[in-house]
Amino acid sequence: MKQKLLSMPFNFPKKINYWTKTSLLLLFFVLLSITKMQAQDANLAWAKTMGSPSTDLARGIAVDAAGNVYTTGYFTGTVDFDPGAGVFNLIARGANNIFITKLDAAGNFVWAKSIGGSNNDMGNAIAVDATGNVYVTGTFFGTIDFDPNAGVYNLTSNSSDIFVLKLDTAGNLVWAKAMGGAAADTGYSISVDAAGNVYATGSFFGTADFDPNIGVSYLTSAGSLDIFVVKLDAAGNLVWAKALGGIGLDSGQGITTDAAGNVYTTGYFNGTADLDPGIGVANFSSMGDNDIFVVKLDVSGNLVWAKTMGGTGADSGNAISVDTAGNVYTTGSFFGTVDFDPGAGILNLTSMGSSDIFISKLDVTGNLVWAKSIGSTRGDIGYGITTDLDGNVFTTGYFQGTVDFDPNAGVSNFTSVASADVFVLKLDETGNFAWTKTFGGSSSDIAYGISVDTAGNVYTAGSFYDTVNFDPNAGVYNLTSVGVQDIFIHKMTTRAxxxxxxxxxxxxxxxxxxxxxxxxxxxxxxxxxxxxxxxxxxxxxxxxxxxxxxxxxxxxxxxxxxxxxxxxxxxxxxxxxxxxxxxxxxxxxxxxxxxxxxxxxxxxxxxxxxxxxxxxxxxxxxxxxxxxxxxxxxxxxxxxxxxxxxxxxxxxxxxxxxxxxxxxxxxxxxxxxxxxxxxxxxxxxxxxxxxxxxxxxxxxxxxxxxxxxxxxxxxxIAEPSLSIIPSQIDVTCSGGADGSATVVVSGGYAPYSYSWSPSGGTAATASGLTAGTYDCLVRDASGSTLIQNFVIIASPASPDNVVTIAACTSYFWENTGLLYTTSGIYTGTTTNCVTEKLNLTIGTITSNTTTVSAVGGYTWTNTGFVYEDSGIYTGLTTNCITEKLDLTIIPIDVTSTVSNGIITASQANATYQWYNCDTNLPIVNETSQSFTPTVSGNYAAHITINGFDDFSDCVAFTTLGVDKNTKIQGIRLHPNPSTGIFNLELTKDLDVEVYNNLGQKILSKKSFTGTNIINISEKASGVYFLKVIDGNNVNTIKLIKK
The missing domain is CATH 2.60.120.200 (Jelly Rolls)
Structure with missing residues (x-):
């Protein structure tokens, strides 16, 4: 039994030499061709289809950061774009209409939109930006409403024109633009950069206007179809448009951008084509039929480099991608023998059939890194290409017959079910084979677009017919088309x-x-x-x-x-x-x-x-x-x-x-x-x-x-980056210690610790700082550190701000809020290093009296008041001198004299307007001190002097001869105007009535004689009428109440 390693001593000093031991074994196993290696593989996540009894296909696919999947292409008839149990029918208005659809990461329906008219309209490519805005390009004919919702936004083409469409993440129209001329123009590929600038490429013929707004930017093809590359800003405004090509058929098929804003395009050209879109010339000639081109333009649309590859047959670049290092990948098809080294070297690849798939990698300067070919004795084409974060290359398209998808010495044969089948191929960054997945049925099945998300999931879109098993491995996941061609969207997961x-x-x-x-x-x-x-x-x-x-x-x-x-x-x-x-x-x-x-x-x-x-x-x-x-x-x-x-x-x-x-x-x-x-x-x-x-x-x-x-x-990210938002308060004045600095930390792993130098603080804020340089070292729980530097400055000392004030008796200074009664220099507050000072002089008050006599009234400029009574008035005090006014008011003389048929107002040095007391109307042009009446009546003068006015007493005047309109004599009324008290003198008993200006009687007296008082002081100021009645005779006098 082995000893437990956990408790073993550590005295094993030998260095292990494995090569001696294993070299023969390695050779043996190589000869036996027994592998022990397999990289990541791809498995079916889901597959979705949509279609009508006619022809429908997807041409482009894109994936956003959340894994939502966007596709575009065209459809006919009625199509249910909800691939699940729900129904979301869209109906084409004509032959082909454009569709844009969004599925979530699980393949569930989010939304679908259709755009089109009665002709052929196609969406050829799609892109999505970091915020989920969707961009589509393609071609349309006639007048089309590009708002896929309830609104209307019509664009009209002369023939087939290019469109570029932007929708928000919910499928609402942001903007739509059209470009083209009188001939057929088509957008084939689209890309968007981090700033929201939009790039498109395709082909145009004749003269076309590439400014989609009110401006004009004409490009003219050199011969038949030429390549265009256009850049619009995030709002859809033209930034620049460029043309490339010659007298043959030339077309841009793929476009992409890098982080620096460089633009890469691929496609095909025929004959001699100038691939410099500027004033320079970069002529390239095709070897036979169409040749492949790869062009790099800078952010302003200037040529950086152009490369071509081709042989005597028809060759085309169909898609292009750029990795984070600026390496450029293209795919497409070629026929015969083609040198895929666009430089001085030679790398000949030979097709096995009528067209083979190629995959090419160029470095950032356009030099060949590697090129691979894949194909059968029949026709095989690569339509889509992309890369992942590790530089792996993914390609899709279709193949026919038996194809070895390992482009190197190995063999990885796949055979199509019948006609054309879909392939998805992965190569590593050096061009080594990783894996291939295929699926197809009894007819032609083609993938046109491919995308890879940050998790390594692989998405393809295209068309299929009949029943296809969309599980590329041993499983079975059959889907059956409704019509001749149906749309498919396919997702594979890859686990390392x-x-x-x-x-x-x-x-x-x-x-x-x-x-x-x-x-x-x-x-x-x-x-x-x-x-x-x-x-x-x-x-x-x-x-x-x-x-x-x-x-x-x-x-x-x-x-x-x-x-x-x-x-x-x-x-x-x-x-x-x-x-x-x-x-x-x-x-x-x-x-x-x-x-x-x-x-x-x-x-x-x-x-x-x-x-x-x-x-x-x-x-x-x-x-x-x-x-x-x-x-x-x-x-x-x-x-x-x-x-x-x-x-x-x-x-x-x-x-x-x-x-x-x-x-x-x-x-x-x-x-x-x-x-x-x-x-x-x-x-x-x-x-x-x-x-x-x-x-x-x-x-x-x-x-x-x-x-x-x-x-x-x-x-x-192994460690979320620490991030600091700094803020500081500088020292108010030189020599002060009221500065502070603060760090607000995010990222990393909490909790955070703080170390301030040289102040020695350990909190997020250091306070009480003097002017100087400080560093805050922030450390998170994982030990990651970040240093934030602060330079605390002090405002320089400034001269005092001295305010000089002369005051009498006392002065209240708002700066200090104090009342000062003695002269002196006082110190206030300091703001921004400026000290406020008060130079105060307290003086003794004296007075100055001005004596004035005025007629009627007097306006004293010192106070701005109007005085109508005599008296001594006190005004303002300036420089300790109080002004006084000794005022005597002389009343306006309201008497008049009559002599020799002339009435003369007694008040002199005034302005005058004579009135007919009987009609209360002014007498035209009678503005002198004297007035000669021409008819008998009662007359008075309106006298104005020094801005004050009064009416003279009404004077009865009788002209010589018989007065057919005899009036009452012996009436005298004064003062008029008045504040409401009028003296009415009568020589006999008469009746009196007073009316307002509405004709309403407000006063009535019977049998007046002698001197009487008419009192309307409680009435409002204005004009009233006094009627003096003697039987059938009536005198009417206008009363003016001030």
Whole structure:
């Protein structure tokens, strides 16, 4: 029986030499062609169909960050676009109409929209941005309403024109644009960048206007069809439009962009074509029929480079993709022999049939990296291509007959069911075969579009006929078309591979690196495992003078350092996947199972690894692991539980903090020659490549399994980045200590600690700071740190602000809120380093009297008041001098004299207007002091002097001769105007009545004689009428009440 490894001493000083032991075995297994490797595989997630009795197909597919799936193409007749139990019918208005549909990540219906008229309208390509906005391009004819909902947004084409459409994530119209001329113009491909700029390519003929708004931007083809590349901003405005081509048939078929805004286009050209869209010339001539082109333009549409590939047959680039490093991938079809090196070199590929599939990779400068061909003796075409985050390449299209989809020395034959079948091919970044999936039925089934999400799920869309089994593996998932061609949307999941260790001699050796010489420092080791073995098994370990290992013993997960280890409290040998992690943190070692802390003990033993290797699956040539291993990671720091839980179910990206080595186990392929795969890739970016020992490299058996522990491409961030929002308050004045600084922290793993230097604070805010430079070191629970720098400044000292005030007796200063009664200089508050001061002079009050005589009244400018009575008045005090007014008011003289037929107002030096007292009307042009009446009557003057006015007494005046309108004599009324008290003097008994201006009687007196008082003081100011009645004679006098 083996001794328990958990309690073994650590005196194993030997370095293991595996190559001597295994070289003959490797050769033997190669000759036997028995493989032990398989990478990630693809399995059916779901497949959906939609269709009518006629022809319907999907041309483009895109996936958003949430896994929602968008497709476009065309349909005829009535189609139910809900692929589930529900019904959502759309009816085509003409021959072909455009459709756009959205399914969720599970393939459930979200929405579908149709756009079209009575002619042929097609959606050819689709893209989606980070916020879920949807972009479609294609072609339309006639007048079409591009609002797929209740609104109306008509666009009209002269012939077939290009359209670019933007919908929001709910399928509502954002904008729609049309471009084209009098001939047939088509958009074939579309892309959108991070800023929302939209790019499209296709073909046009003749002269076409590519400004979709009120402006004009004409491009003219050089001959027949030419290539266009257009860029619109997020609002649909033209940024630029470019044309490429010659006198032959030329078309852009695929377009994409990179993070820097460069634009990549592929397609085909015929004859001699100028591929520089600017003022320069970059002429290329096709070798025979159509040749492939790949063009790179910069963000402004200027040519960066252009490359062509082709032979004497018909060759076309149909789709294009760019990875994060700027490598450019294209697919399409070729015939005959084609040199796929667009530079000085030669890489000839020869088709097996009328057209074969090609896949090409160029670097960022357009140089060939590799090119592959796939095909049969019949026709095979690649229509779609994309890449994932690891640089793997996915291609789709159709194939016929028997095709070997391994483009290298291996063989991976697939045979179509009848005519054309769909293929989905995955190659790694170096062009090595990973896997192929196919599906099809008794007729032609074609995939036109492909997309891959961040989790590695693969989506395709196209058309099929009759009954097709959409499960590309051993299962059966049959769907049957309604008509001649129906739409299909297909999703496959990919789960990363895992390596199976036989428990005998399979192992991976990682050459010694000083970074693994941990000493007594903190470190972590983690892995996914699946086993049923009950014996001691090492997953990862290192041994020299002192050792460490992570594995299984007595059915438990174990983490051991130098013979002292910690066991989990739960079993892990139940044949299920379990994540195990060993962590040393400040002399405490802990074992985690499935992200949960299971046990801890103290252990600060020294580990010395200066020459020996790290091994996976074995330990000192013993304790071999029997089961599956996936996702091995070695760190030079202590992970916390939140980190382990955050990253255990996904793949890490490179350059993680403290990650020394990282093995995804995603290499090799099932049932394929993997003789080139002899090492295990380190994905940490540190090149700690592992060497595979005792694994056969080709054949039909495999120690690699297809379904590992995590989803391929499901990249997670090992540590959420710390982020700081800083704020500060500077010192108010030089020499002060009222500054402060604050950090608001997010990301990482809470709780956070703070260390301020040089102030020494440990809180998120440091206060009481003087001017100077300060650093705040923020550390999260995982040990990740971030430093925020602050420069606290002090406002410079400023001169005092002195306010000079002269006051009498006292002065209240608002700055201090105090009342001052004596002269002096007083100090107030300081704001922004400026001190307020008061220079105050308190004086003695004296007076100055002004004597004034005025007629009627007087307006004193000192107070602004009007005075109508004599008296002594007190005004304002200025500069301690109080102004006084000794005022004498002389009443306006309201008497008049009559002499020689002339009435003269006694008041002089005034302005006058004479009135007829009987009619109460002014006499026109009688504005002098004297007035000569022409008829008998009663007359008075309206006298104005110094802005004050009064009426003179009414004077009875009789002209010479007989007055046919005899009036009552001996009437005198004064004053008029009045405040309401009028003196009426009569020489005999007369009746008196007073009326208001509405004709209402308000006063009546009988038998008045002598001097009487008419009192209307309680009435409102205005005009009243006094009637003096003597039998049948009536005199009417207007009363003016002030």
């Amino acid at each position: 591979a895992a390596l199976n260790f036989d428990g005998v001699d399979d192992l991976v050796s990682i050459p010694n690196n000083s970074v693994f010489n941990f000493g007594t420092s903190d470190f972590s080791v983690e892995s996914w495992i699946k086993t049923t073995n009950t014996e001691t098994q090492v997953v990862v370990g290192g041994i020299q003078s002192g050792d460490f290992w992570l594995g299984v013993e007595d059915n438990k997960a174990v983490f051991s350092i130098s013979g002292s280890g910690v066991e989990s409290t739960v079993d892990v040998n139940d044949g299920q996947w379990h994540h195990i992690a060993g962590v040393r943190n400040s002399g405490i070692i802990s074992i985690y199972v499935d992200g949960i802390l299971s046990n801890s003990i103290g252990n600060n033993s020294n580990i010395v690894l200066t020459s020996n290797d790290i091994t996976i699956g074995s330990f000192s040539d013993a304790y071999n692991f029997n089961g599956d291993i996936d996702e091995v990671r070695i760190w030079n720091r202590a992970l916390i539980q939140a980190e382990i839980q955050n990253t255990m179910n996904c793949e890490l990206g490179a350059n993680q903090r403290g990650l020394l080595a990282y093995y995804k186990f995603n290499q090799g392929s099932v049932n394929t020659n993997n003789s080139a795969v002899t090492s295990l890739k380190d994905s940490s970016g540190n090149n700690n490549t592992g060497n595979l020992f005792n694994f056969s490299l080709s054949g039909s058996t495999s120690n690699w399994i297809t379904n590992g522990a995590v989803i391929s491409g499901s990249e997670c």
